Amino acid sequence: MTVFRFSKRQWFVLKLLVFMLCLWPFLSISWDAFNDALGADPIQRLHFVTGDWALRFLLISLTMSPLSQVFKLPLPIRFRRMLGLFSFFYASLHALVWLVLDQSLSLDNMLNELPESPYIILGFIAYLMLWPLALTSNIIAMRALGSKWHSLHRSVYVIAVVGLVHFFWLTKLDISEPLIYAAVLVLLLMFRWPLFKKKLV
Ligand code: HEM
Structure with a gap:
């Protein structure tokens, strides 16, 4: 395996750069919110951006080990934790948008909404499943x-599937975006399958 020798300073700069890139969607949407530029339906825009990035970061974090293995580079895997935590960050914002802005924290509102939009229950399940992973990612x-850590963190694939079903379920017309994510997930699962069978991941 190729080992890059980064100095502490280079490593810090690289991490900071990746961190700022991951924060970019949040900064961009906050800027739009601050400037009243979220469009005709601001809450829906917030749902879409935060939901999209929660799922994207989940999938990006899952591509890190295959990338490390295929290109024989240790670097991608060192960003896996940060990327996973960013998925949790955007999922938390996504959940908060629904709980606070959409439902005004009213249990009555939520109970009325759930039968009309059952896909939200799947979103909740995916979000609750992210908690143990975020809490144990240290x-x-x-x-x-x-060894239980690996078994626990393998559930990230189940979370990705549940998040994707949530996305497919709420998409009414153009399913091209969830289809692309589904294709990425299938490829990742195909790559990991031999290791799952041997219980190596
Ligand atoms: C408490 C948990 C969650 C709730 C209440 C929730 C609720 C919602 C709502 C209301 C929408 C917008 C639907 C619309 O306006 O048509 C949405 C969209 C979405 N959610 Fe969630 N969700 C949750 C968790 C998650 C999680 C954990 C993920 C990903 C891992 C996720 C991924 C998405 C995606 C990708 C979209 C669609 C974005 C788009 O169309 O561009 N959600 N969710």
Whole structure:
């Protein structure tokens, strides 16, 4: 495996660059919100941007180990945790937009909405499943959980499937975007399947 020797300073700059790139959708949507430029339906725009990026970062984080393996580079895998946590960050914003802006934190509103939009239940399930992964994505939890850590973090593939079904379900006309994400997920699963069988990931 090719080992790049980054100095501490280079490594810090690279991490900061990736961090700022990941934060870009948030900064961009905040700028639009601040300037009253979210369009005709601001809440829907917030739903779309945060939901899209939650799913995109989830899938991008999953491509890191295959990239490392195929190109024999250790670098991508070192960004996996940050990318996964950004998925959780955007999913949390996405959930908050619904809970606070859409439903005004009213349980009555939520209970009325759920039978009309059952795909939201799937969104909730995916979001709740992200919590244990976010909470255990640190070295202390990794050491404490040992081999159970890998079993727990394998559930990220289930979360991606649930998130995708949520997306397909709510999409009424053009399904090209969820189809692209589904194709990426199928490729990732095909790549990981031999390792799953051997319980190596
Ligand atoms: C509490 C959890 C969640 C709730 C309440 C929720 C709710 C919603 C709502 C209301 C929409 C907009 C539907 C519309 O206006 O037509 C939406 C869209 C979306 N959600 Fe969620 N969701 C949740 C969790 C998630 C999670 C965890 C993911 C991804 C991992 C996700 C991915 C998406 C995507 C990709 C879209 C569509 C964006 C687009 O059309 O461009 N959601 N969700």
